Structures are given as C-alpha cells and as structure tokens.
Amino acid sequence: MTTSTTYDHAPAQPTNSATRVATASFIGTAIEFYDFYVYATAAALVIGPVFFPQTSGTAQMLSAFLTFGIAFLARPLGSALFGHFGDRIGRKSTLVASLLLMGVCTTLIGVLPGYDSIGAWAPILL
Numbered sequence: 001m002t003t004s005t006t007y008d009h010a011p012a013q014p015t016n017s018a019t020r021v022a023t024a025s026f027i028g029t030a031i032e033f034y035d036f037y038v039y040a041t042a043a044a045l046v047i048g049p050v051f052f053p054q055t056s057g058t059a060q061m062l063s064a065f066l067t068f069g070i071a072f073l074a075r076p077l078g079s080a081l082f083g084h085f086g087d088r089i090g091r092k093s094t095l096v097a098s099l100l101l102m103g104v105c106t107t108l109i110g111v112l113p114g115y116d117s118i119g120a121w122a123p124i125l126l
C-alpha cells in the first residue's frame with residue numbers, strides 16, 4: 001500500500017502576515033504619536049508654570065520643552081530594549097506592555113503634584 005499525499009487546499013497564510021505586522025506597527029506608532037502630541041500640548045500650556053514656577057515665563061517654557069526633548073533622546077533606548085524583548089517573548093505582548101507603560105506614565109504625570117506641593121521633587125519626578 002502506497003501512501004500519497006495530495007493537497008487540495010491552498011497553504012495557510014502565516015499568522016504574522018505583512019498586513020498584520022503593518023497594521024500593528026501603524027496602531028503602535030499612532031498611539032505613540034498621540035501620546036507625544038498630548039505631552040507637547042501640556043508642555044506648552046501647563047507643565048512650565050506648574051513644575052518650574054520659580055523662573056520667568058520663557059525659562060518655564062524652555063524647561064518644559066526640555067523634558068519633552070529628553071523623551072526623544074530616550075526613544076532609541078526604548079526601541080532597543082523593547083525590540084530585544086519583542087524578539088524573545090513576542091511582539092504582540094511587547095507592544096501591549098509598551099502601550100500600557102506609556103498610558104500609565106501619562107496618567108501618572110496628570111496626577112503628579114506640582115512645585116507648590118513638593119518643591120524640587122516635582123520637576124525631578126516629571
């Protein structure tokens with residue numbers, strides 16, 4: 001008796017198709033952009049006076065935008081770290097973890113006490 005294998009159906013599409021990867025990348029980038037947009041708006045409007053009130057208005061705004069600039073310097077470090085974990089434990093769980101971390105940190109900035117409450121610790125924690 002000979003066994004012959006015939007395939008009457010097309011091969012299954014891989015679970016990580018290019019479309020799924022592109023969609024996940026787009027969603028992650030859009031959420032990250034929105035988070036940066038919200039922080040930039042807050043930096044321009046409220047972060048300077050709340051966290052750096054001991055200086056002039058110009059210095060307040062520059063200090064607030066300096067904290068925004070630090071985030072752009074930290075991005076390559078975060079991408080290397082999360083890229084490493086994405087390769088090891090999976091990109092989906094790493095994407096969820098990074099988005100949760102971003103959301104939690106943004107929320108914590110919203111409830112962070114200002115300079116009037118905790119002094120110099122406010123800009124340090126920011």
